[in-house]
Amino acid sequence: MIGYENDTSVLHGAHPYTPLALAGAVFCLVFAARSPEHVGALLAVAVLLAVLAGALGQALRAALAIALPTIVLLLVLHGLLGPAPYSFVGPFLISDSGFERAVVLGGRITTVLVATVAVLRSVSPARLVDAMTDRGVPFSVTYLLVSTLTLVPRMRQRAAGILEAQQCRGLRLGGSPFARLAALRPLTLPLILGALMEVDEQVLALDSRGVGRSPRRTALDPPADTEFEWLLRWMCLVVVVAAWTARAREWLL
């Protein structure tokens, strides 16, 4: 799991909305880009974001672990098994158009991955919640995002516990596909029913404390925002709208 790390990088000091806007813009632009040159330029922007977040090493590791296998599959699907004409690249006969497509698609995935790592490392969930509260985002939304992130590791632990408990009672994880399918019942049922009962208790606790009744909450220490960052975020939006308008015109004409 790639998560927030305390640091003093440029993106760590920025308003939480700014890295999110930058990464969001890169995400939208890379799906609008069609040539290897444009995707390459956006990959360079994503790498710059990773440098600004002090996360270049993490971004490269994530790219190697997640993007590289996909790129290899893309090269097989489109390069080796793509349409004619072909050219020799070393010992391999590679489709020209297929190779270009694989480069564009693989570049997109890598770009998104690198930009995501930069954001995840530099945006503190606590500061993001403060920023959202300060901008009037309803408590239910911030509660949903933050509490779910804390619930998931607990549920994972519980799932692992159930797995071990059922194995102690004699549940076999191997065997035929049907036997393994049948083993899903004693594993999933306690997990879901247990979680449902827990939610039932939590709803009562939250209701009794009047959560969600207050129309607007006040953030104790909202992150500072600057005019430059505000302008940068709006510029991201303008560039994305312009790129997708140009792409839509290409489709229509």
Place this chain on the structure above:
Amino acid sequence: MVRLGVAINLVIGQLAAALLLPLFLDAVGTILVASLVGWRAALVTGLTAQVLAAVLSGNFAWLPFAVVQVVIALYASLAARAGALRSYWTAVPAGLLLGFIAGSTAAPIAYYVFGGATAGGVTVVTTALRALGLPLQASVYISSLSTDLLDKTISFALVCMVLRTLPRHLAARFPALAR
């Protein structure tokens, strides 16, 4: 309920992986919330789960598949209202139909946005079919459909099992269940 549904979507695949089953089971929470609460909550569950899955894996490239979660949320709430989740005899065919719809929705995204290279197992099937001489579009569609048919049928059967074993005092908390 939404956060429970999201957590189930994100965690239950871990159990399928432990059993070495080629299933994602990433929509069980969405289907459960659709049947217990309704389509709006299921929609929020599906979309939040997709975003958080991206956050937890660090790969936002899979976000376009959020469309599939929208389709699942709407279909599951309609199926639940029609009573399809009351018995296995109706849940299994309803799950099969959802598999067909979800697979048909995911295939164009996998083809146009990712060029057919998505999750490892699915892409291996796509590559094998492509190597057998099938066109790429057909290979992506067949591999996407085959995984979704199995995955969504089992997801529907699982939710049906949960609803049938739900304690009475808990079931009473969900008016949508009584409809």
